[in-house]
Amino acid sequence: MSPRDSECHGTHVASTAGGAFVANVSNKWFGVGAARGGAPSARIAVYKVCWQNQNSCAAMDIIKAMDDAIEDGVDVMSLSLGRSVPILPESNEHNAISYGAFHAISKGIPVICAGGNDGPQAYTVSNVPPWVITVSATTLDRSFPTPLVLGNNITILARNQYKGHEFQADLIYVVSYNQITSAAKGKAVLAFLTESEYFVGEFVDRALIAGLSALIISSKSIDVIGYDKRELVLFMIDYEEGTTMMKYIGSNSLPTIKISTEIRLTGPLVATQVAEFSSRGPNSLSPYILKPDIAAPGVDILAASIPFIEGAENGFIALSGTSMSAPVVTGVVALLKAVHSDWSPAAIHSALVTTASKTDPYGEPIFTEGDSRKLADPFDYGGGLGNPTKAADPGLVYDAYAEDYMGYLCAAGYEEASIGKMAKKSMMYHCPSPRPSMLALNLPSITIPFLNADVTVTRTVTNVGPVDSIYRVIIQAPLGVEITVTPTLLVFNCFVKKLSFEVTVSTTHQSNSIYYFGSITWTDGYHVVSIPLSVRKQSPMYFH
Template sequence: MGFLLHDQKNTMIMSFVLVPLLLILNMHYYMLPALADSKRNVYIVYMGKRQHLDVELLTRTHHDMLATVLGSEETSEDSIVYSYKHGFSGFAAKMTKAQALKLSKLPGVIHVTRNRFYKVQTTRSWDYLGLSSTSLSNLLNKSKMGNGVIIGLLDTGIWPELEVFNDENLGPIPSRWRGVCESGEHFDGAKACNRKLIGARYFISGLEAEYGQPYNTSENDDYMSPRDSSGHGTHTSSIAGGSFVANASYDGLGLGTVRGGAPGAHLAMYKVCWRLYGGVCADADVLKAFDEAINDGVDMLSVSLAADIPLYSEVDHRGSIPIGSFHAVAKGITVVCAAGNAGPRAETVQNTAPWILTVAASTVDRSFPTPITLGNNHTIIGQAMFTGEDTVSAALVYPEVSDLMPPRNCESLLSNDDWMAGKIVLCFASDCNQSLLNDAILSVKAAGGLGVIVSRSPSNYYPYAMNFPCLQVTYETGTQILYYIRSTSNPQVRLSPSRTHIGKPVSTNVAYFSSRGPSSNAPAILKPDIAAPGVQILAAIPPFDETTNGAFAFLSGTSMATPHVSGIVALLKSLYPDWSPAAIKSAIITTALTSHQSGGPIFAEGEPPKLADPFDFGGGIVNPNSAADPGLVYDMNTENYVQYLCAMGYNNSDIFQLTEHPVVCPSNQPSILDVNLPSITIPNLKKPTILTRTVTNVGPLNSKYKASVEFASGINVAVRPETLIFSSRTKTISFTVMISSAHNVNAGYYFGSLTWTDGVHVVRSPISVRTEVGESFF
């Protein structure tokens, strides 16, 4: 279910699979073993908002503070790894646990935490979203394709020579840009950057300091530079803001013009992830990348990384993404993050801070039907990415075993199973672990098999992109093939090459792997926010060798969905440069699609599939052209986020260090339900509850909106006032929502919506309510 990419050193670097590999399409926190000095490790000293603009003085302050603990300025100079001095204040340094404890007690220090590590998380998708380059009236062309916007990405690096990063017809680099194109191994900064890729940096000091020795790029098949050795960062960059490249395909499949969502935008890469232990991204490096990106002048950040469950709180400084993104958003920089690939289980969504735009993954209306012709001339259609022009014909076998023995499922197949040589194998998958299944398919190939037909759940399969015939069918179809095998002494099969099908009857679904809500640390904050294409996305990868088929590959994951939304954010930012990150987020959520364009419902893949709800896709599937004209927005600023932090019960001193002004939370803790989100989630409705929202008119000055509510029986929603009248003098109006329940038992969530409409604009907010009667037993 994947294909292998090799670098120029002819060693395997990764297996790209369409159900995402955790190696490259998701990110996990863990502690790196102390390899060199068990007593000294890297600690991050977080000091919050910087108190003055003199970065040299700030750096000196950091060194002086460290010297008071370590004993000398020389030791301080040798031990410090990073000085954070642009978006916030702090530093990373090597020290003992006792020294870190002593440092944490000094005035001005909010928190000292141990350095941790992460693992990292088209031809059709943009047309599918209504952003065809041939339409003059859509958001793509109204925004001049994102002209002048700078998209920053935190990822594995970039391969700058690819045609998708050419700067033909692009405007000049914005004068506000303060970034650099940093040279390094196989990366000449003077030549690598142009008007498309205007900046590239790499951050590895946090990783090396923790590892205790220099990073060996030869041993890890990597580059000590912004150059991408895995393909993940190149792929996401080309999705977000790549230039037009005609006749792109994966060996003929998905043929068309590849481009990014904002082909007129500029790109800046911040390489924070490295190939040690299969791929890690150090907290200290990620935080430094946020700090530099804020100072460089990016307009938005695309972060296809996500932490493991359980999550840390937003003010727990053991997480760089919530803290770094808070400071970015405070500067007007929209931060778009992946929801994670831990679905379809509930409460697995990641990157849940309300200032982050969190993205789930959905499918597009494209499939790759592949004929399977049995020896009795009966043809069945499977799904595959079997390329080329030649068919494959051979004997068809199934690993029958005695009833007294464990069944030989797909995952049990081994490379020394010589009975598979020269044959096509039918097997039944028993596990959703894609890595195990991928190994099994490679075992068939290694044993001399000519192909494999994998029978598995219909809600959890996507075609494999690999140069080996590997077809997928449902359990029902697989059973029919098995009946044929058992009906004859010489079963035969012919596999024909795949073809590309677009449009009906292929439906849009939330992807099986996409992490689901509700949020585990703040269930009253709806997450994910939105869904976007993240399955079988064709985009650029480094040209490692001929198996990459012209340096384009199909990848899947919320890592691929994230840059789709990032590209749309860039278009909106170009059209409305004064909109806040919250306004952009609101426009995207309240205009999203909750049904197919043809009118049918959207399902969420799982065991079994179900109708999608807000915990699957937030507001729905992103709808960029409607987001460009939302009518009303639920706007927020730093003050609103402070309200959220107070409502969560966080410490005043921790909150204060994130803001420019002293903060004292009110003695009566504010309600988290009043945070001005474009959604409403009540995880424990015990009695009639009233909450407040405020909307800002960004449409025609003189507008009249009326409220309508849709909800399941037993949940009552009343909106006051029911009509909102805007004028040149009245641009912002507050309203209340009272929600009550007639249910008298504790149960699951009920879903509905509140919609404001003026006859032209439809401003929809998803509502999720769970009744709690007496003591909860959930």
């Protein structure tokens, strides 16, 4: 066995977090420029934990590597791995990332984790302990689509990149892959990928045998295209675009299509969206804990590659996934640690969440990709799209420490012995009596999954901005929910650095509801400190 990276994954994420400056890097000759990681002056320690095969990482290897990293004195820990649902309890020793991350934050080391690639379905987010920073993925404000120009001059932009010569071909539509025969040789073929014909591989095999000039698959909007590795001109478009193309074919006796080389789109023309693959909340293990926490770019991220990997060019390759978005946040956290070495992992977590943006860099709302495109909410992106500059000066932070997280585990009903074991307590650990509320943990969010009567939640903020500061509250109440915050004014000075406030939540909904979203924001006129609020009217059926 070799400690070298055999899959490119570790190399890619490491260079995203802390890669040095490299000039004249491009994505297959597009977007030429200098590449660097988030914290290019950082020193990187890499620990290989996936030895069995690319999809299997032993729990003992993960915990050992995390504990070794703590002993080696790392300042930040990044993990672009995890398991899909069902998620093991946080204090279960087989939940290696939860276990190891608790050891890390107990030593003041922030832990950043990928949220998973099982979206856009709800309850799919992984790496959900409240002491880790869980990252979802968004698109970037640039893309390299391929223009597909129909004979009526309507242009459809396919997600795939095509670098060949421009060509024109007859265009036909097939209902099933069985209709792709030798008669289609040299033609471009449109097909719809439905639930009954789930695997695009069947179409690809038939297209290669028949000698098509191009295969165009209309399917659910997807961000990661994994079928362009064979000698076939293949394009993926969504159902709306496919229907437009099919209507054109049906209304013309000799439909044609012209396929040109890819183009570059940047800026406002390319809206920032939560990637379809990015796993979504609510948190299936503990619905009181908002996950994911923060979003960062994770689609077509260009970073370092190992040699001889298909698709790489001059040592760089574009990959997609929350594995790619997590190290983006890791680089930011490394810089925050350099600026604020005395901040706890929870303070850094808070700074990221409370300063995140709900809009893209051009002020437009952030949408989600998936079966039904909608405005993004906290279950898609947590606090929003990370803003490194604002995170360095958040004004206020919601702080917490290992003992607070142990109180949360007590509230969740875990056994005292398992809590003490995870916390490496030499003596038997005893939970407070009575055990705390699940809403007591001082998080930079409030999630109430079972609102059946009025609930009052307490939060405490620490002033990390100007000593003499006055903050006023701004409430954006969820639909059908009444919010009262007491007090409405927080006054800090040289003697007062921490203040608490109470949030009372009630609802006018008469029956069980979906989640509704709002926010509670404190501002001194310069700093804007906002936490997401998620509320569902629901009678508790099995939670307590």
